[in-house]
Amino acid sequence: MTLSRTLCFIATLSLCLSLLNTAQANPFTDAEDAVKYRQQALSMMRDNFGIMSAMARGDRDYDAEQFKQRAKAVYHLSYIPWDAFQGVGERVTENSDALPVIWENWSDFESRISNFQQAVQELVEAADSGNMREIRPKFMTVARNCQQCHQGYRAD
Numbered sequence: 001m002t003l004s005r006t007l008c009f010i011a012t013l014s015l016c017l018s019l020l021n022t023a024q025a026n027p028f029t030d031a032e033d034a035v036k037y038r039q040q041a042l043s044m045m046r047d048n049f050g051i052m053s054a055m056a057r058g059d060r061d062y063d064a065e066q067f068k069q070r071a072k073a074v075y076h077l078s079y080i081p082w083d084a085f086q087g088v089g090e091r092v093t094e095n096s097d098a099l100p101v102i103w104e105n106w107s108d109f110e111s112r113i114s115n116f117q118q119a120v121q122e123l124v125e126a127a128d129s130g131n132m133r134e135i136r137p138k139f140m141t142v143a144r145n146c147q148q149c150h151q152g153y154r155a156d
């Protein structure tokens with residue numbers, strides 16, 4: 001092999017390796033770890049959501065700063081669980097309530113994710129107003145996004 005052909009071969013190999021790396025959808029090689037990761041993120045989402053929910057229902061005094069902080073946390077978390085449904089996290093049922101229909105309907109699942117993220121972004125913006133009358137409908141939209149996705153894609 002001439003030098004230039006060798007270099008070309010190495011360049012192709014490293015391109016190939018970098019493509020393989022980007023195909024890796026999450027940091028896991030073990031399916032159970034992927035399931036645990038997404039469930040932990042979703043649990044943190046619930047913990048933050050629960051506080052907002054109590055304030056929106058009037059079960060807890062409305063605290064604008066606290067509400068804003070929880071809304072932002074849910075916004076960040078809304079980007080976390082989903083890649084753990086890919087790669088080794090696909091079609092895992094043991095220890096998971098994810099329904100197999102997720103992977104049969106992946107593009108619908110993805111569009112629910114982006115609608116959800118959009119709804120949470122609007123909630124964060126409304127939270128800045130400090131006005132519960134503006135916040136409540138945005139909060140309800142987010143809650144509906146959680147419920148509707150669970151109805152279609154989560155067991156129980």
Ligand code: HEC
Pocket residue numbers: 035038039040042043045046049074095096097098099109112113116142143145146147149150153154
């Ligand atoms: C795009 C779909 C989708 C949206 C939106 C969604 N979830 Fe889920 N959620 C799931 C799926 C699927 C599971 C099951 C995950 C598993 O067990 O592998 C789940 C599981 C959970 C769990 C259980 C985690 C555990 O420890 O087993 C909680 C809590 C949860 N979601 C809360 C929420 C809350 C709160 C929201 C809205 C703020 C929300 N989810 C939005 C799909 C969604």
